[in-house]
Amino acid sequence: MPEVIFAGPEGRLEGRYHPSDDPAAPCALILSPHPKAGGHMDHRIPVAMYEQYKRRGFSVLRFNFRGIGRSMGVYDNGQGELQDAAYALDWMQSFNQNAPFSWVSGYSFGAWIGMQLLMRRPEVAGFISMSLPTNTYDFAFLAPCPASGLVTYGTNDSIVPADDVDRVVEKIRVQKGTQISTHPIEGADHFYTNHLDITMDVIDDYLDEHLEDRYCPPREPRLLGFDG
Structure with missing residues (x-):
């Protein structure tokens, strides 16, 4: 799980990046919950999402939005955080120029950012949105939604x-x-307390149904510590 620092729109951004052994592997970007509510890239749900794509052979990146951890900048009400996500995807794709497609997974605030990102990036072929904050943000920008997702x-x-x-x-x-x-x-609940393993199994079922067999390895026992 190499630590990485890459350029963002307001300075450096801090991330964790797993490169695939396959130079033609797809990419996955993981987006964290709200920075003002304790959201960060090492939150249990983004980590679970990260491990999910890692097992499938993807190149996968999770990162801290501006102002969190070692990421520079200050919270920008979603606009700047969307730019952060776009820079993160650009950075990962610079090392994966043969990637056939990308997926975006986000939790809560990160799910909202992910839905906006896929509207701007045609290479995003699918998405997973956990606890999508539909009562906080307007989703009229999905007009129409260009990719399938869960x-x-x-x-x-x-x-x-x-x-x-x-x-x-x-x-x-x-x-x-x-x-x-x-x-x-x-x-x-909103945090999947005592329900995270069950939820990740649901997501794995969805990914198995929508990805090619080569990206659907046999299921392994989940690492302890995700649920709680």
Whole structure:
């Protein structure tokens, strides 16, 4: 899990990068929760997402948004953080110029940033959005959504009510041939307390269904410490 520092729009950004052994492997970018709510790249959910793509042979990067850890800059209400994500994807792609496509996975605030990023980057072929903050941000920019993806949410989420996620996702238009799938996690809260392993299994099932067999290795026991 090499530590990396790369240029961002406001100075250096700090990340963790796993390069694939395959020079033609796809890429995955992992986006963290809200910087003002304790969000950082070593949060248990971004780490779980990172390990998920790593097992599948992707080149994968997670990083700290501006102002977090050793990343320079200050919080910018999402606009600057979207720029950070674009710079991060550029940096990773500079080392993976033969990558056939990229995926973006984000949690909460990071899911909102990821949905905006895929609207701007046609190489993003799919997304995973956990606890999408539909009651905080406007998703009208998805007009239409250009890639298929999965949205997971907890049925006991007191921060983003499950009904609100369903309401917003149902209204999102998608391009022909694409689909936004939703999967409620029964009993889970916004943080997937005691439900993270179950949720990652749901996401693995989705990835197995939508990726080629070579990116779908046999399941391994999950590392202890993700759930809690």
